[in-house]
Amino acid sequence: MQTKNFDMVIHGGKALTMSAQADIVDPSLIGIQDGRIAMIQKEDPCGLVPAAGKYIDASGCLVMPGLVNTHTHLPMVCFRGMADDLPLMDWLTKHIFPAEARFVNKKMVYDGALLAMAEMILSGTTTFCDGYFFENQIAEAVQTCGMRAVVSQGFADFATPDNPDLEKMMAAARRFVERWQSFAPMITPAFFCHSPYTCSPQTLVSVKDAAREAGILFLTHLLENRDEINIIEERYGKKPVRHLLDLGVLDDRTIAVHCNWLSEEDMAIFADLGVGISHNPVSSMKLAAGVAPIPKILERGITVGLGTDGAASNNQLDLFAEMNIAAKIHKVTAMKPTVMDAQTVVRMATIEGAHLLGLGNLTGSLEVGKQADIILLDMNQPHLTPLYNPYSQLVYAARGADVKTSIIGGKIIMLDRRLLTIDLASAMENVRHIASEIRGKRANTQST
Amino acid sequence: MQTKNFDMVIHGGKALTMSAQADIVDPSLIGIQDGRIAMIQKEDPCGLVPAAGKYIDASGCLVMPGLVNTHTHLPMVCFRGMADDLPLMDWLTKHIFPAEARFVNKKMVYDGALLAMAEMILSGTTTFCDGYFFENQIAEAVQTCGMRAVVSQGFADFATPDNPDLEKMMAAARRFVERWQSFAPMITPAFFCHSPYTCSPQTLVSVKDAAREAGILFLTHLLENRDEINIIEERYGKKPVRHLLDLGVLDDRTIAVHCNWLSEEDMAIFADLGVGISHNPVSSMKLAAGVAPIPKILERGITVGLGTDGAASNNQLDLFAEMNIAAKIHKVTAMKPTVMDAQTVVRMATIEGAHLLGLGNLTGSLEVGKQADIILLDMNQPHLTPLYNPYSQLVYAARGADVKTSIIGGKIIMLDRRLLTIDLASAMENVRHIASEIRGKRANTQST
Numbered sequence: 001m002q003t004k005n006f007d008m009v010i011h012g013g014k015a016l017t018m019s020a021q022a023d024i025v026d027p028s029l030i031g032i033q034d035g036r037i038a039m040i041q042k043e044d045p046c047g048l049v050p051a052a053g054k055y056i057d058a059s060g061c062l063v064m065p066g067l068v069n070t071h072t073h074l075p076m077v078c079f080r081g082m083a084d085d086l087p088l089m090d091w092l093t094k095h096i097f098p099a100e101a102r103f104v105n106k107k108m109v110y111d112g113a114l115l116a117m118a119e120m121i122l123s124g125t126t127t128f129c130d131g132y133f134f135e136n137q138i139a140e141a142v143q144t145c146g147m148r149a150v151v152s153q154g155f156a157d158f159a160t161p162d163n164p165d166l167e168k169m170m171a172a173a174r175r176f177v178e179r180w181q182s183f184a185p186m187i188t189p190a191f192f193c194h195s196p197y198t199c200s201p202q203t204l205v206s207v208k209d210a211a212r213e214a215g216i217l218f219l220t221h222l223l224e225n226r227d228e229i230n231i232i233e234e235r236y237g238k239k240p241v242r243h244l245l246d247l248g249v250l251d252d253r254t255i256a257v258h259c260n261w262l263s264e265e266d267m268a269i270f271a272d273l274g275v276g277i278s279h280n281p282v283s284s285m286k287l288a289a290g291v292a293p294i295p296k297i298l299e300r301g302i303t304v305g306l307g308t309d310g311a312a313s314n315n316q317l318d319l320f321a322e323m324n325i326a327a328k329i330h331k332v333t334a335m336k337p338t339v340m341d342a343q344t345v346v347r348m349a350t351i352e353g354a355h356l357l358g359l360g361n362l363t364g365s366l367e368v369g370k371q372a373d374i375i376l377l378d379m380n381q382p383h384l385t386p387l388y389n390p391y392s393q394l395v396y397a398a399r400g401a402d403v404k405t406s407i408i409g410g411k412i413i414m415l416d417r418r419l420l421t422i423d424l425a426s427a428m429e430n431v432r433h434i435a436s437e438i439r440g441k442r443a444n445t446q447s448t
Numbered sequence: 449m450q451t452k453n454f455d456m457v458i459h460g461g462k463a464l465t466m467s468a469q470a471d472i473v474d475p476s477l478i479g480i481q482d483g484r485i486a487m488i489q490k491e492d493p494c495g496l497v498p499a500a501g502k503y504i505d506a507s508g509c510l511v512m513p514g515l516v517n518t519h520t521h522l523p524m525v526c527f528r529g530m531a532d533d534l535p536l537m538d539w540l541t542k543h544i545f546p547a548e549a550r551f552v553n554k555k556m557v558y559d560g561a562l563l564a565m566a567e568m569i570l571s572g573t574t575t576f577c578d579g580y581f582f583e584n585q586i587a588e589a590v591q592t593c594g595m596r597a598v599v600s601q602g603f604a605d606f607a608t609p610d611n612p613d614l615e616k617m618m619a620a621a622r623r624f625v626e627r628w629q630s631f632a633p634m635i636t637p638a639f640f641c642h643s644p645y646t647c648s649p650q651t652l653v654s655v656k657d658a659a660r661e662a663g664i665l666f667l668t669h670l671l672e673n674r675d676e677i678n679i680i681e682e683r684y685g686k687k688p689v690r691h692l693l694d695l696g697v698l699d700d701r702t703i704a705v706h707c708n709w710l711s712e713e714d715m716a717i718f719a720d721l722g723v724g725i726s727h728n729p730v731s732s733m734k735l736a737a738g739v740a741p742i743p744k745i746l747e748r749g750i751t752v753g754l755g756t757d758g759a760a761s762n763n764q765l766d767l768f769a770e771m772n773i774a775a776k777i778h779k780v781t782a783m784k785p786t787v788m789d790a791q792t793v794v795r796m797a798t799i800e801g802a803h804l805l806g807l808g809n810l811t812g813s814l815e816v817g818k819q820a821d822i823i824l825l826d827m828n829q830p831h832l833t834p835l836y837n838p839y840s841q842l843v844y845a846a847r848g849a850d851v852k853t854s855i856i857g858g859k860i861i862m863l864d865r866r867l868l869t870i871d872l873a874s875a876m877e878n879v880r881h882i883a884s885e886i887r888g889k890r891a892n893t894q895s896t
Contacts, residue, residue: 077833081840085789119830285776286844288785315844316831325773328733329780337736341533382567383764383848385525385876386883392529396734396763400831401849428833435834 006031006052007410011043013058013376016390018065018350018365022343024390028063032372035410040366056405056412060380062390064346065365066126066373066406067319068353071219071257071278071307073132074141075104075112077119078434079312088225088287096312097158100133103438104161109134111430113141116317118422121147123318123400126373126408127354127363129255129278129307131192131219133162139180139187145421146413148373150357151180152192152219155207157200170210177214186409188359190217195224196240197231201247208249217253217358219278220244223266224258225289241266250275255356257307259297260290267293267300276303276356279348281326282316283309295330295339305353306345318400323349327395342391372410377402454479454500455858459491461506461824464838466513466798466813470791472838476511480820483858488814504853504860508828510838512794513813514574514821514854515767516801519667519705519726519755521580522589523552523560525567526882527760536673536735544760545606548581551886552609557582559878561589564765566870569595571766571848574821574856575802575811577703577726577755579640579667581610587628587635593869594861596821598805599628600640600667603655605648618658625662634857636807638665643672644688645679649695656697665701665806667726668692671714672706673737689714698723703804705755707745708738715741715748724751724804727796729774730764731757743778743787753801754793766848771797775843790839820858825850 008031015028017040031039031050039050076096083095109132120128129150130138142149153173154160163169177189191211193199199207199220211218223229223240232240241262244250252274259277262270270277279292297304306326308317323345330340354364363373377398379387384402387393406414413421456479463476465488479487479498487498497503524544531543557580568576577598578586590597601621602608611617625637639659641647647655652668659666671677671688680688689710692698700722707725710718718725727740745752754774756765771793778788802812811821825846827835832850835841854862861869 080834080845081836084837084840084844085786087785091785115830115833122830282776285780286785288779288783290783291780311845315840318831318847321769321772321847324769325776328730328773329777331736332733332739332777335736335738337535337539337734338533380876382563382570382872382876383766385563386528386880388529388883388887389532392532392763396532397528397759399766399769399847399849401847424830428828428830432834435836439836 006033006038006050008032008054008056009050009052010056010058010063010374010376011049013061013063014390015040015366016062016064016346017367018347019367030063030366030374032410035372037366037368037370037372040368056376058376060378061376061404062379062394063366063374063376065350065363066375066408067124067349068305068357068364069120069125069128069308069317069319070255070305070353070356071280071309072116072128072130072317073310074116074130074138075109075132076310076312077116077317078103078108078112078431078438080315082312082438084315088289089227091287091313099438100161102441103434104133106134106137108434110137110141111427111434113138114144114422115427115431116311117141117145117147118419118424118427119317121145121406121414121419122403122417123320124375124403124406125317125319126375126406127357127359129190129219129357133160136176136179139184142187143184146186146408146411148186148359148363148371148408150188150190150217152190152217154192154194155203156194156198157203158198170206174210177216181214188216190219192219195221195228196243197228204244204249205247211253217255218249219255219257222256222259223261224284226261229261241269245269253358258284258289258292260284260292262293262297264296267297267302270302271300276305278307278356279304279326280307280309281329282322283313285325285329287313291329291333295334298344303352303356304348305356306349319349320394320398320400323395342389342395345395346391372407374407375403376405378404454481454486454498456480456502456504457498457500458504458506458511458822458824459497461509461511462838463488463814464510464512464794465815466795467815478511478814478822480858483820485814485816485818485820488816504824506824508826509824509852510827510842511814511822511824513798513811514823514856515572515797516753516805516812517568517573517576517756517765517767518703518753518801518804519728519757520564520576520578520765521758522564522578522586523557523580524758524760525564526551526556526560526879526886528763530760530886532763536737537675539735539761547886548609550889551882552581554582554585556882557585558589559875559882561586562592562870563875563879564759565589565593565595566867566872566875567765569593569854569862569867570851570865571768572823572851572854573765573767574823574854575805575807577638577667577805581608584624584627587632590635591632594634594856594859596634596807596811596819596856598636598638598665600638600665602640602642603651604642604646605651606646618654622658625664629662636664638667640667643669643676644691645676652692652697653695656702659701665703666697667703667705670704670707671709672732674709677709689717693717701806706732706737706740708732708740710741710745712744715745715750718750719748724753726755726804727752727774728755728757729777730770731761733773733777735761739777739781743782746792751800751804752796753804754797767797768842768846768848771843790837790843793843794839820855822855823851824853826852
């Protein structure tokens, strides 16, 4: 091995590369240069140690690509636990929508997002895709914390907190894209229509057209709840996927979120057009919205990533919890314990999630040339002992709190569980302050 | 408030008592004397602080009864992640039973149990009910770590690792009960028949008779898998619950574990006779064994506790993960988001679990006179911010790793995440050594 200079070297860990060959390199030597992985190879205990600006000793750690959360609404951490154990439509129309109309503003979005990012970093996520209002504020929080993000400006036909005048939304959205598209390498702007039942055909088509023009992703909630089928059929005389298909908004730059009630016919359309899916099992279980037929969807070759959804419906932003449940819910739903094996689930939370977001060339695996988005898990813990199979351990035994260190784009964002870019105490205090306002005003207006 | 002497005072935390009135005392002042809770009241910021041998500042913490794990097989941590994503019967007959026949011995049981106890303490469990072989070794590990335990000697009609001679099992079991029944206040012996399909009617009846005679609990796996119904019907011409009923082994000192396929008729029998249920949703999801009809079971007034099952099928011994999934799996199975609300689930993991194990007078709630089995959760963390509803937060957002301090019978077992009774490094090393033997021998004999 030739001696080489790196900005950083991570040595001695068991590296799960999540490459197409599913290589495990143990012990591993990973060299990082200019934010990218410049070398990954087996560490030779007798070999020369390459010169580097910084060394991270990963002995006793699992080293793997940072996790990719393909769907969330970060500021909703402010509503975490505010209204649980309720039906989806009650939860949405009686609690969440009114709270959003009243309490969502620029400060709430920034403060909530920053706390959510702290939570995500602390549980191993390095890339996420958010969809909400005031996405400029989300992007600014991303700049602060150093994560990689797809930041999707939300659209709906009701007056949204950031733009009560629907006419002006599109212009504002275009400015949003221009602001972030070339300026910030860690940020990818996108557009997000809330759903086919809250967005008119015209809104869906205009937003998708604008997304196509800007070359960005278009996302929408789809078939989260069974009721949606009836609503769309009554309104448009066809089922939701057919409705979107006829509007021309389905293509390989469209991500459908949830898809709990996707039919075989819908799957064929998705497979044919390359539509991808963000799977959020925990939120859908809690809201009793349904279980997406993911094993069948995977058989069709459709790209599926994992998402946590917002903290008002999950209530965690922890992809380890999401992997754990994703692996199990499909086994018991299909009564087939062999579906959604651990490796498939880890792929979904890493490389498949990255592909879904159009970032597969940048992140999601440990391979030379990719961005150095890397997490280290401390495996020297009782609940992770012994270790037979690293995929099983990650999915069935590990927790977000086992993530020790996080590197994003070659920059250390968390070291030994200490966040280096976020002032955690203030981030928590800011959200507690928002929550106390929400609590006070809700108490004043609610009859209960 | 009169000044009083206590061995220990815990002050300043938000106390979830889990009493019948579901009192929340905030901020709370808890006095412990002779291992018991001698006082619990609202802390008066201007009041006198009672004199105590030790003070624990619980500011920013949730204080609650330690969790009760009503079913596990602790030494199976040695098999954690050894064989996942497999059908239950393959998993059991091709992997677990052969591994048990080969590798289970006194040392494996003690070492595995001690590591499992470390994991349980670190995730908030203070009381558990184990069922396995060599239960004397489990009881000895309990003595070491200071947990509260029901320790159930296992019976099956195949040659078990601890007693290949079936004839001698009962005599050994009686000695086991005598040894622990009066001697050790933290240990409650019990008998555990593996299942109606691995125990003959004669075994079931003899073991239950012996349990009755000794005044101890009788446990059995029941209706974990749907196949069991056919097996028992073919063998005995009736369904499993009717089979056990006719054998006379069902009463209010019998705990049926799993009950995924319990019918309405079975529930009526259970309700009538006072049979209790240990619900292990995570293990049953992973093995695709089924989902127990817990909401209906609760409507009947049947006592239900939560259990993790063994680490070969879960693969965690973390009751926070179990609560989280228990709350959600029934919502999506029943398509009803209002079932298994957070408070019901926390009760199941505390006071109801204690009642199930016949320990409801000792543990499971924070009430004067009860044993001081108390855990403190550090709520000052991003994923637990903000806090609207403590039950929601515990079930939907908290994790085992949030437990900071654990007190069992008035003794501090873990302080600020540091285990005080277990040498964690050795416990992990011992199990790693066992696993490396298992790995080596399996590699030598398996064709793969």
